[in-house]
Amino acid sequence: MVRPLLMCFAFCVVSATSKPTKKDRVHHEEELSKLEHNDQESFNFDHEAFLGLDRAQAFAELPPEESKRRLGVIVDKIDSDKNDFVTEEELEVWIVHIHKKQIYEDEELHWDDIDKNKDGFISWAEYTDFTSNNSDADADDAATRARDERRFKFADKNGDMLADREEYAAFFHPEEFRHMKDIVVQEAMEDMDKDKDGFLSIEEYIADAYALEDGEEEPQWLDEERKHFAEARDQNKDGKLDRKEVLDWILPDEDHVKIEAQHLLHEADADHDGKLTKDEILGSYKVFVGSQVTNYGEALHHDEF
Known part of the structure; x- marks a missing residue:
């Protein structure tokens, strides 16, 4: 019903x-993830916030190079204005999309x-x-x-x-x-x-x-x-x-999405210009996605990749 x-x-x-x-x-x-947000232990919270639970688990089964390749596909989607930079606002839009x-x-x-x-x-x-x-x-x-x-x-x-x-x-x-x-x-x-x-x-x-x-x-x-x-x-x-x-x-103003977008930008913004290039994101890929060398198998099958 x-x-x-x-x-x-x-x-x-x-x-x-x-x-x-x-x-x-x-x-x-x-919450964007049920996990504790403790980057000293792992970036698993960020993986679930950025990818969603199911996709984060699937990425964790990929070899590093395949994980980075698929992350690159995602980055192209996040860069909605196609100016080769990912802004905090574009990260927010992406996280909201995943969250919903x-x-x-x-x-x-x-x-x-x-x-x-x-x-x-x-x-x-x-x-x-x-x-x-x-x-x-x-x-x-x-x-x-x-x-x-x-x-x-x-x-x-x-x-x-x-x-x-x-x-x-x-x-x-x-x-x-x-x-x-x-x-x-x-x-x-x-x-x-x-x-x-x-x-x-x-x-x-x-x-x-x-x-x-x-x-x-x-x-x-x-x-x-x-x-x-x-x-x-x-x-x-x-x-x-x-x-x-x-x-x-x-409806209190608890903007977990903005906080997470700011965190991801801070972690990956190597030149501190307030925006991210694809190279910066891929250079910090472990913050955004997981991977491992073994157990690749049939881990992830999505048309977008």
Whole structure:
């Protein structure tokens, strides 16, 4: 069943049958690798950030010369303006592309089932037809469908109500796409702003964090949440959160991509001119990719190489 609004953007969902627990509305940006970033031990973190997990593992099985050759092919792709230099910005674009591969793989699970006419797009009609046939009708269906449609239109950059793979990924995982941040905040506000005044009061903030059962004693950590609301969340100290303050709360600016791009540039920039040539990247190939002399075998088969 595909129902993105019910996924809650990786927020913690509280079951109606279980004891209430602390909810976390913050979208924690996915790490570029699950490994510890410790260049004194290895560059494996950088390999996964630059290549993605599967491709990093495959490169590790290649002989050094083949690994460098394939890295050269990647460098040509990263150099989008074909000026023979790779900038920090181009590295960022590449890392974002790699980082989002998992998102696109998630959407592939249902793509063929939804795209009935096989035109390479998912129309709003195809999406609603699929979800209607794969979900149980309930009283909230009309409201949920209206919310879905609004998000679908928001993700549909050209307004044709046909989602290509990137637009559908943005619809399905809006928290992962910067241009979707307004709809993420809007949906969060609709969930939490019970009096519909356009702001979050401390009471609404606390009620969203924890739902007390009848007769239950309030957990002590709620005092810390109130303190955090006043000292950190409420930036202008007016006793409530506006949309900008909610945005800064649930979508914090944790730019792991920029940090990694800066790190890679620093490691490979031999002449310290703030950009990389292909020779500089290949000269520091162990930072970007792995390799080994043995076990080449059938390690990597991609058309781009």
